[in-house]
Amino acid sequence: MSIEARDTEAPSLEQAVAGVPEESPTNPGAGGASRPRTRSRWQRMKREWQMYVFIVPGVAFFLLFAYVPLAGNVVAFQDYSAFRGVFDSQWVGLQNFANLFTDDEVLRAVVNTLVISFLQIVFAFPAPIILALFLNSLLGERIKRIIQTVVYLPHFISWVIVIAIWQKILGGAGPIAQLFDMIGVEGVNLMTNPETFKILLVSQVIWKDVGWGTIIFFAAISSIPTELYESAATDGAGSWRRMWHITLPGLVPVISLLLILTVGNVLTVGFEQLLLQQPAVGANAAQVLDTFVYFRGIAGGDWGLSAAAGLLKGVIATILVIFANRIAKRLGTGGIY
Amino acid sequence: MAVIDQIARPDVTGRAARRSRGAPSGRPPWMDRPSPTMQALKVVVIAVIVLVMLYPFLYVIMFSFADGRSVTSGQLFPTSFSTAAYESIFAGGVVTRSLMVTAGITIVGTLLSLLFTSMLAYGLTRTRDVPFSKGAMVLVLCTMFFGAGIIPNYLLIKELGLLDSYWALILPGLISAFNMIVMRNFFMELPQELLESARIDGASEFRIFGSIVLPLSKAVLAVIALFYAVGYWNSFFNALLYINDTTKWPIQLVLNQYVVQGNAMSDLQAPDRPAPPAQTVQMAIVVVATVPILIVYPFAQRFFTKGVLTGAIKLSLIPIRRCRRYSSQNAEPPTKAPAP
Numbered sequence: 174m175s176i177e178a179r180d181t182e183a184p185s186l187e188q189a190v191a192g193v194p195e196e197s198p199t200n201p202g203a204g205g206a207s208r209p210r211t212r213s214r215w216q217r218m219k220r221e222w223q224m225y226v227f228i229v230p231g232v233a234f235f236l237l238f239a240y241v242p243l244a245g246n247v248v249a250f251q252d253y254s255a256f257r258g259v260f261d262s263q264w265v266g267l268q269n270f271a272n273l274f275t276d277d278e279v280l281r282a283v284v285n286t287l288v289i290s291f292l293q294i295v296f297a298f299p300a301p302i303i304l305a306l307f308l309n310s311l312l313g314e315r316i317k318r319i320i321q322t323v324v325y326l327p328h329f330i331s332w333v334i335v336i337a338i339w340q341k342i343l344g345g346a347g348p349i350a351q352l353f354d355m356i357g358v359e360g361v362n363l364m365t366n367p368e369t370f371k372i373l374l375v376s377q378v379i380w381k382d383v384g385w386g387t388i389i390f391f392a393a394i395s396s397i398p399t400e401l402y403e404s405a406a407t408d409g410a411g412s413w414r415r416m417w418h419i420t421l422p423g424l425v426p427v428i429s430l431l432l433i434l435t436v437g438n439v440l441t442v443g444f445e446q447l448l449l450q451q452p453a454v455g456a457n458a459a460q461v462l463d464t465f466v467y468f469r470g471i472a473g474g475d476w477g478l479s480a481a482a483g484l485l486k487g488v489i490a491t492i493l494v495i496f497a498n499r500i501a502k503r504l505g506t507g508g509i510y
Numbered sequence: 511m512a513v514i515d516q517i518a519r520p521d522v523t524g525r526a527a528r529r530s531r532g533a534p535s536g537r538p539p540w541m542d543r544p545s546p547t548m549q550a551l552k553v554v555v556i557a558v559i560v561l562v563m564l565y566p567f568l569y570v571i572m573f574s575f576a577d578g579r580s581v582t583s584g585q586l587f588p589t590s591f592s593t594a595a596y597e598s599i600f601a602g603g604v605v606t607r608s609l610m611v612t613a614g615i616t617i618v619g620t621l622l623s624l625l626f627t628s629m630l631a632y633g634l635t636r637t638r639d640v641p642f643s644k645g646a647m648v649l650v651l652c653t654m655f656f657g658a659g660i661i662p663n664y665l666l667i668k669e670l671g672l673l674d675s676y677w678a679l680i681l682p683g684l685i686s687a688f689n690m691i692v693m694r695n696f697f698m699e700l701p702q703e704l705l706e707s708a709r710i711d712g713a714s715e716f717r718i719f720g721s722i723v724l725p726l727s728k729a730v731l732a733v734i735a736l737f738y739a740v741g742y743w744n745s746f747f748n749a750l751l752y753i754n755d756t757t758k759w760p761i762q763l764v765l766n767q768y769v770v771q772g773n774a775m776s777d778l779q780a781p782d783r784p785a786p787p788a789q790t791v792q793m794a795i796v797v798v799a800t801v802p803i804l805i806v807y808p809f810a811q812r813f814f815t816k817g818v819l820t821g822a823i824k825l826s827l828i829p830i831r832r833c834r835r836y837s838s839q840n841a842e843p844p845t846k847a848p849a850p
Contacts, residue, residue: 218642221639221640224633226633227632227633230626231629231685232649235650236649239658243658243662245661248661304559307555312544320560323560323564326563329744330744331799333765333770333799334744334762334765334800337769338566338567338569338570339566341570403538448750450770452771470660470661471751480659483662
């Protein structure tokens, strides 16, 4: 199944006439014909020196800020002290990793991470699909646009602002608490309640990103041929049946791909979101792997242990993602790319 | 299959954009008329969605202009009006300073990011005849699916001596691999004959880049600029990690300190007048941190329906496949579908 990245509008004329280029990751028409490839690599490099002016700064950036820090993970095998630095700290082998497994807080962080991920998959994952189906059922283009504008908006707001706003609405002084007050339940503060915290997290994620998440489903819906709907309608299928038998099956490849990738990301849950709210609800409810690394390492000074936690998490997460991609490919949902 | 290659298809003629204005709306002839109950239900759902999404913003904006009594009385709409909160935060204290810091970082960062991202994107458009550029492409793509982790990144910034420097807020995110690829795909969809004839006429690559490629790519530059600007404006964690000096705090850290964590704001108030209530001051800080985004948002919205965004979102799903595909790719001839 392939899903075309078509606009919500009709494809442009150029596209229709020229045909969609199938795989064309290399540059069509540039060089190639006019420049024979028989010269040596060195000669070609000399001739194209200008291109390296474009390439080198960017590559240097990625080497320095993405690859060099990888080496910094050696701290995980050290009893690192900020005073001595990376080069003079004492090597302790796998001691930090061994300590991880006897640390109760690590266990708690792992459990919290997995529980939150699970809740996200069950509740936050289907939300954009439902919203996309609903918006798709609206007939007026203008009203659809307006709602899209509204629901995309929170995506661009930082987590700090989102949580500040939610505090004002749901916190102890906000209108919701006042409402509870009026019916006789005093002191309700949904922002600091550890028992309901995970529900709160999921609601925040839905509020912030449900609209943004619909974009990909819209793209998939718009690639379903209209003739299918037309002939189904002629055969007497109502709008629910058309949704169930045409739209949803059309979305299955995207949904399964996204689901697999989401599952591959189970170890990563909204870091800033949790970091910001942990002081309010306590570590019991809000400690996840990433926040553990921050609080124990940067804030607490236990560098070696938290670097070990970060490294272990990073390695497992990368393996999971690669594995998830494999499955996605195996299931034949590769059509999205 | 080749969805990705349609990303950010440049609309050189603007024809598609013009046509979209006449987009048909309403019910196609074969579709049955929805029942009145159904329609009423839809209206209710729409109202709920809009309310849930917008009321929180409205609430904070409205009550930032109220006085203390309105906030604590449980009103849904304030009955008083006061600008005391804004006067106190714009009196030259922490908030004013942090807004200027954030604005500076956003402007400088966005410009530098655009420059370096577009340069790299252009540099990597000719993987076929520039040696090692394919290797560079793989190197960049692979960064999309691993990160070194918090501690090693912190150590790098520390070793570079950038702690407490504004550069620590700009440099680590200077180029996003994702944005770079969106831009590169856009550049590759430009009419290559144009670039090639400029090359034959003896134009340097710098000239081609500056006089042909960039002017034709305004749409994608605008979108990427927006992504970067929003990112710099919203950047919180890097600042939390790298900036200890409170006089250098960007607005998001100030928000965290005084609003989310609710610490006292003694240094915010002008000494010569009674302090406005903390609640309204907090809301005013939220408003000033949100307004710039609300201002640029409508401009960006125009691009959301274009392929730029759809393709970009899809691209974000697939770093690994791309990474592998490029690394296993040989210099195959382009397989562009033949024109009829």
